[in-house]
Amino acid sequence: xxxxxxxxxxxxxxxxxxxxxxxxxxxxxxxxxxxxxxxxxxxxxxxxxxxxxxxxxxxxxxxxxxxxxxxxxxxxxxxxxxxxxxxxxxxxxxxxxxxxxxxxxxxxxxxxxxxxxxxxxxxxxxxxxxxxxxxxxxxxxxxxxxxxxxxxxxxxxxxxxxxxxxxxxxxxxxxxxxxxxx
Numbered sequence: 001x002x003x004x005x006x007x008x009x010x011x012x013x014x015x016x017x018x019x020x021x022x023x024x025x026x027x028x029x030x031x032x033x034x035x036x037x038x039x040x041x042x043x044x045x046x047x048x049x050x051x052x053x054x055x056x057x058x059x060x061x062x063x064x065x066x067x068x069x070x071x072x073x074x075x076x077x078x079x080x081x082x083x084x085x086x087x088x089x090x091x092x093x094x095x096x097x098x099x100x101x102x103x104x105x106x107x108x109x110x111x112x113x114x115x116x117x118x119x120x121x122x123x124x125x126x127x128x129x130x131x132x133x134x135x136x137x138x139x140x141x142x143x144x145x146x147x148x149x150x151x152x153x154x155x156x157x158x159x160x161x162x163x164x165x166x167x168x169x170x171x172x173x174x175x176x177x178x179x180x181x182x
Contacts (some may be wrong), residue, residue, distance in 0.1 A: 080102050124176055145167070
């Protein structure tokens with residue numbers, strides 16, 4: 001098989017074109033593989049960023065509650081004081097914050113005398129300022145619990161508030177309010 005010069009040039013050109021095409025296809029394939037790897041990496045990074053963002057939001061919300069705790073406690077106490085005064089319930093004699101002493105006093109009184117529920121029902125039914133104070137206390141306490149639940153990824157803080165003095169007092173006042181509305 002003897003090839004003439006133009007045939008050799010055509011065959012050589014075809015082989016070069018085939019090699020160039022193979023090289024381009026290999027390069028494209030390698031680029032696609034790198035792109036796929038980059039996509040996976042970017043997806044992992046985006047997931048990590050979203051997780052960090054939610055953790056930072058939760059921490060910021062918790063920090064905000066902690067920084068504003070005194071304001072929140074005073075607001076709740078402001079609405080609880082008229083209820084206690086009208087029902088002649090005194091605070092616990094402890095070194096706790098006034099809010100916790102007030103909530104503890106209400107629960108202590110109820111544990112000693114279940115008639116306190118009836119007394120609270122009458123006050124709510126007959127005195128509109130006590131009814132407003134009860135509604136305001138319950139609304140603000142519920143808002144605090146919702147905020148804590150949203151900001152507390154473990155749920156430990158929110159459940160300790162909900163199961164503790166605040167939650168128990170909310171239950172007692174809610175029952176008295178429901179009885180007053182019947």
